[in-house]
Amino acid sequence: MDSENDGHVHFKAEDVSTHESEIVVVPVKEGVLEVHLGFLKIHHIYSITFPLTHTLGTNVTFDPLDSLRVKVKETKQIENGNKMVVEFHAHKEKLMKEKITLRSATTDEVVFLIFHARVLGKHKGTPSLRNGIHCVRIEPDEEDESDWQGF
Numbered sequence: 001m002d003s004e005n006d007g008h009v010h011f012k013a014e015d016v017s018t019h020e021s022e023i024v025v026v027p028v029k030e031g032v033l034e035v036h037l038g039f040l041k042i043h044h045i046y047s048i049t050f051p052l053t054h055t056l057g058t059n060v061t062f063d064p065l066d067s068l069r070v071k072v073k074e075t076k077q078i079e080n081g082n083k084m085v086v087e088f089h090a091h092k093e094k095l096m097k098e099k100i101t102l103r104s105a106t107t108d109e110v111v112f113l114i115f116h117a118r119v120l121g122k123h124k125g126t127p128s129l130r131n132g133i134h135c136v137r138i139e140p141d142e143e144d145e146s147d148w149q150g151f
Contacts, residue, residue, distance in 0.1 A: 039127035
C-alpha cells in the first residue's frame with residue numbers, strides 16, 4: 001500500500017489481485033454452512049447470488065418468515081445443489097449474523113445457512129462488494145427523516 005501526496009491510498013497491483021472477491025461458503029459441521037459476505041453498507045439491501053452444494057435433493061423448501069433480514073428469492077437446481085438468490089438487508093453496523101433454514105421436501109434433512117457480514121456505518125466508506133453481491137435498494141435513514149432539531 002502506498003500513500004501519495006494527493007490524500008488517497010493506492011494499492012499495488014499484486015495486493016489488489018489477492019483481495020478475496022468471492023462469496024465464501026464454509027461447512028462448520030454436519031448440516032450447518034456459513035456464508036461469508038464480506039463488507040456491506042448500513043441501510044442497503046443486496047441481492048446475493050451464490051452456488052450452494054448440499055444433499056437436500058431436487059426439491060428444497062424454506063420458511064419465508066425464518067429471518068426478517070434474509071429472504072430467499074430463488075433457488076435453481078445445479079449439479080450437487082442449488083444456485084441461491086437471497087435478499088439481504090444490512091440493518092445494523094458492525095458484525096451481522098443471520099440464519100435461515102433450508103429443508104428437503106422429500107426427506108427430513110435440513111441445512112442451516114448462517115450469513116456473516118461486516119456492515120459499515122454511515123460515512124464509513126464504500127465497501128468493495130464480492131462477486132454475486134449487488135445493491136438493489138437503499139433504505140432511508142430514520143435519523144435523516146426526523147423534524148426534531150434536538151435540544
